[in-house]
Amino acid sequence: MGRPLSHEREVTGTGRRVLGRGSFTGGSGGNRNSSGRGGGGSPFSILIVIIIAIISVVTGKGNILSSLLGGSSGSSNTSVNTQSQQVNVPNLISTFGSAAASSISGVSTAWSGVEDNRGKLDKTVNENARDKFYRPTGGDSVTVMVYMCGTDLESKHGMATNDLVEMTKANIADNVNLIVCTGGANSWKNSVISSSINQIYQVKGGNLLKLADDNQNLSMTDTNTLIRFIEYCKQNFSANRYQLIFWDHGGGSVTGYGYDEKNPRSGSMNLSQIKSAIAATDIKYDFIGFDACLMATTETALALSDYADYLIASEETEPGTGWYYTNWLSDLSNNTAISTLDLGKKIVDDFIDESSRSARGQSTTLSLVDLAELRATMPNSLSSFARDTASYIENNEYSRVSYARTASREFAKSSNIDQVDLVSLIYNLEQDKNNPTIQSVLGAVKYNRTSSNMANSYGLSIYFPYKKLSKVDRMVQTYGDIGMDSEYTRMIQQFASVQASGQIVGGGETTPANILTGGTSGNSAGSLSAADIDSMIANLISGSISAESLSSIGLDFSNIGFLQNRSISDDAIKDYVVNNRLDASKLKWRDISSEPKIHLSEEEWNMVSSIEESMLLDQGNGYIDMGLDNFFKFDENGDMLADTQRAWIAIDQQPVAYYHLSTTQNGDEVTTIGRVPVILNGDRANLIIIFDKEHPKGYIAGANTDYSAIETETIAKNITEIVPGDRIQFIYTYYGYDGTYLDNYTIDEEYVVGNSIPKVSYLIVQDDNEITYKFTDIYNNSYWTPTLKSK
Structure with a gap:
């Protein structure tokens, strides 16, 4: 794989927690605005720190490909003093190929494998293409x-x-x-x-x-x-x-x-x-x-x-x-x-x-x-x-x-x-x-x-379904209406059927709520017997499953038709899931007193598609969740290390909930994009944060509308420029000490943009917080590690 390189990140200061009065914005985020006063451009009164990380672990030809990404937010110019190591993306490409490098590192490497086709006008005409409808006449209207x-x-x-x-x-x-x-x-x-x-x-x-x-x-x-x-x-x-x-x-x-x-x-x-x-x-x-x-x-x-x-x-x-x-x-x-x-x-x-x-x-x-x-x-x-593709799924190559x-x-x-x-x-x-x-x-x-x-x-x-299986049946209907290829239709139903089966057995969780109370994540799928798995999948496929169980994987009885329209057999699905599952009980910390780490075998890493690290701040009445970032660390033995510095993105010294979206490497340039949920001028939106060669410390590129509370599934054009006078309230997810999701949380005092755009930076905070890592398996199940408290 090649010797990993150390990863550095620039941190500008240390913060202390000063919690101001806050308000709840409604479970869906809504379009309601908390009452508050103009902030005059001053920082908010809450100061929090979190470290969050993403790693993708991909297997190829039986090898464990777990590695460190050189592309956290502002990755090319930031610095962390640790003994951790990072895999150089070009080395990954030469060793394992572009697909492995992309998935391992979280970096979309530039035009790997297939030549960049941008900016090249192609005037050739395929001999099998029909004649064009429009033919110039010289006097066209x-x-x-x-x-x-x-x-x-x-x-x-x-x-x-x-x-x-x-x-x-x-x-x-x-x-x-x-x-x-x-x-x-x-x-x-x-x-x-x-x-x-x-x-x-x-x-x-x-x-x-x-x-x-x-x-x-x-x-x-x-x-x-x-x-x-x-x-x-x-x-x-x-x-x-x-x-x-x-x-x-x-x-x-x-x-x-x-x-x-x-x-x-x-x-x-x-x-x-x-x-x-x-x-x-x-x-x-x-x-x-x-x-x-x-x-x-x-x-x-x-x-x-x-x-x-x-x-x-x-x-x-x-x-x-x-x-x-x-x-x-x-x-x-x-x-x-x-x-x-x-x-x-x-x-x-x-x-x-x-x-x-x-x-x-x-x-x-x-x-x-x-x-x-x-x-x-x-x-x-x-x-x-x-x-x-269907043949891969049928021949035990779903992964x-x-x-x-x-x-x-x-x-x-x-x-x-x-x-x-x-x-x-x-x-x-x-x-x-x-x-x-x-x-x-x-x-x-x-x-x-x-x-x-x-x-x-x-x-x-x-x-290609993966995030929302509830849309598969709708897409199948559309495919029938527009005359889309039937082979492709059957293949995505087949893929979705295996994924749904893996999810119903996996019992993953989308939030760390259960971990906060000292519980375990999911149902520890590795402890299930083959008979248990067989029964659970049989109930799913036959439709005799409970509505509650379906709901746990984002489905209901109105959108599981894809399970009945596939070429792969019930037994093939059951056998595959029995032999390819992540045992969530293995996600335990070792060496907690010295350097906490998680060790998995090669076979266990094969079941992991990504890892995200999140810290939750102890607010005094519950926990504030700060989002997901793509900074992570592994040691020379391939064990994942817990981050100890705990630095987090802030806007004008106010730590914010930040969610990494993408990292792209183009030559020697790395661009990282993330979002920060806010209420902007009374409406739900996301600030778009970008780190690139010209702005290694990051900048706010603008905002886009969040339609989660509006009756449309279309996506807004973006980005809208942030201008002086804009009113911003940062949004955080909030959990009670019992792990119950309470609401989205904002601070009453609004941030009012002044004549200059707010600055992005990293801060370290030493307040009470707990770190947990979210592991996602090949079926898109999520499991959370036990939390690590700040010292």
Whole structure:
């Protein structure tokens, strides 16, 4: 494996606990704001310290691959004086391969295995692809339809208005019809658009000209509203070149498009509904674009491949600025026969470049996908990949698939939407860059760009269940509706069935509540007999399990259909889980008086996919939980050491609950991104914290809205800039001494942002606290070690 390197982290001071008066914000976080006074930019009155860590332990060819990551928050420039060691990521790559290195270290290494495809315009045409719908005539007329559901992006931040202004600044030619349908927002940040009804506008001569009021005022996520808009454009602005852009939130393959703020209960428009609406209008599009988050998925592309030549969309969440409209609309007006490849490149380049200026630090992606080519090359290769993956699961290699899934580039990671980059997933599983499905994606993605802090994002993601098994049945239904490959459908049901079986036996826990009272984590799965496991899995698969037991793994009787639609046998599942399980009783500390450590055998490490360390502060009436970070330590024998320094991230000297999201190594540059839950100006949000080469001590890049208490599963565009006058209350999870989750906790005194952005730093605190490590196994069960009290 190579000699590990020591890990260093910079700490700026030591704090002492001074607890101020606090309030509860409601179990779900809610949108309620605690009463309090303006803080004038001064630090909060609570000072806490925690150390939290993440490690991924991956096995390859029977070897234990447990190691130390050089990428905690601000990892490249921070310092801890310990005898601990760290595995150098490049050494890992050369020894075990990129997939192992990624999963072991928690670092997404840059474009490993498959060549970086960013910034390379591919004008080749696959010989098997159908002819394009749009064919230049020399005298082209173009109708660009923008379906703009303003929602809270507009009512709170004016993002739709900003994009409309960009449109009015374009030099729109007479033969270019730029038509915009508006609605879905409680208010608009301009004096033109009505919030009471849906309307249709034309952008012409630098102005917004109202064409029609839609007095039915249907939800913008109702397919009838979309159909009415498209039909209006078809009848009144007939053209030989059509383009359709969806503007709003996006939720990817499971959730689809849109959140209507005026009609929150209407839900989103899923892929099946989008496909049926577009099919009903009988228009073939030059491109269909999503100025929305997470819609560059394999499922989206295949669903729309019969109706458009190209898809333009993002794998990752978009910044609030969204697409930049002025330049590409002007280019289209200057030459209405411009190739879609050149036009799409302009859209992608302007989006990435503008985002880097106005949304500093935001992880951004945008790709241009040839749907005609994807339709010709993807279905057969995807079927083959799905069959191969299913065979691994059937032949006692579920862990191989699980490790590949967890090591792959994941999008909107904290939202648990279960979307990963398709090329990254396949390469991690097969280690073959010439895999036909990889080549299909690379051939169909004609242009792809990402921000510099993204790696292994090749242009198309795919749904692969792991975080939320409750969504599998919904996705299976969508797959049937859009004509997705049946082999892939069966494979994910098979994977989910093994995972659910491992979870029902594992009895893991999502919080450290039981540990706080001196109990043990889970049901100590290693002590279960084969007969016990056989009975538990049989009850799950047959549906004779109790509702309470199903609820413990996030399922109910309405969403376990996947257990009945799989090719793997009951006996095969039972045998695998019996022989591949983590015994939580082994998670005990040794050498507590000198240097606490946890020792596991090679076989036991094989069952671990990640480790996170958390400290809980003794507040006097209970414990405050401070989140999860990715700093961790191992000794030369491969034993995990307890961290003794106990430093934690603070904002203007106020330690905050921090949750690590991702770490990406690109050459010698390491970028780490995390979130801090807050109430921002009265609404639930997350501050985005970034550590990179230019900002080794970290900085606040902005904030994004947290929709956990709002009736939508779509993901907000982000990041919103933090500006002077913003009111912030940091949120912490709070437990009683009996281990009961009490509430989310905030301090009454608000932090009011002054003329400078608050500073990020590390502090050490020597107050009463307890550390516990969260071990996650290959089935996504979580177990907690006994706590270690501060000395």
